[in-house]
Amino acid sequence: MPPTYTIDEDHIPGIVCMMVEGFYDAETLARHFDDNAEFVSRWRARGKPIRVLIDANNLQPHTPVNQAFVMRSFERIYRPGDRVAIMVASSLVKMQMRRTHSFGEIIQFFVSEQSATTWLMAYDGQ
Template sequence: MTAVPPAGVGSMAAEVPSLEIEARAAYLRVVGKGLWSPAFVDGHFGALQRQVEELRERCGSARVLVNLSGATIQPADTAERIRHWTGLIYQQRDKVAIVLASSLLKSQMRRVAIVADRELFLSEANAIAWLTA
């Protein structure tokens, strides 16, 4: 599991932002929590890009489960970095399932997660079922 440490976050922070990547047999599982800065997102997606490329080499395409049920609405500059990176990393044959806990975050991710084969879910179990079908 690869964790990207939050830059500039003190120990007094109520919720430490995090984005962790875990390699599974058939897909990558990403778990995101908190509020992220653009630099934090850039660090995460740099690591994710390498793992997506490795998975694509091994399996022919990338399947990624992104659980953002512990995340919050991201600021506009952070959302723009997410849009940039998802457009850069994912290819037509890749498949991404995103788990969200709020309608507002769902609306934001629908606008910024640039992936041809992407679905949004309220439960991780349903997301995994779709992703691995």
């Protein structure tokens, strides 16, 4: 499956929604995080809390090099008080992702959109 992504700030009010799928090569991964940073920067400039919902149900595992790039990108883009909910395909994947994608209270993994959205909106960032 080729790598694709979408970023939408109108689907759920107050939440930037992303969909990522396929196997990401380094170039697509870099482009995705540049676009991601642009959206987050615009929301910060408007004084909006950073709430991001990522549908990663069809994302293929990253190479170790790309995984390291993902973690550096998260550290560059997100700050304490931001929230990123990542939807994954199963509880097993959720457990595995929690082990490999530790980033404090900023990132959490979910199997359902409803749970992810509830978590995103339940915290005011203060």
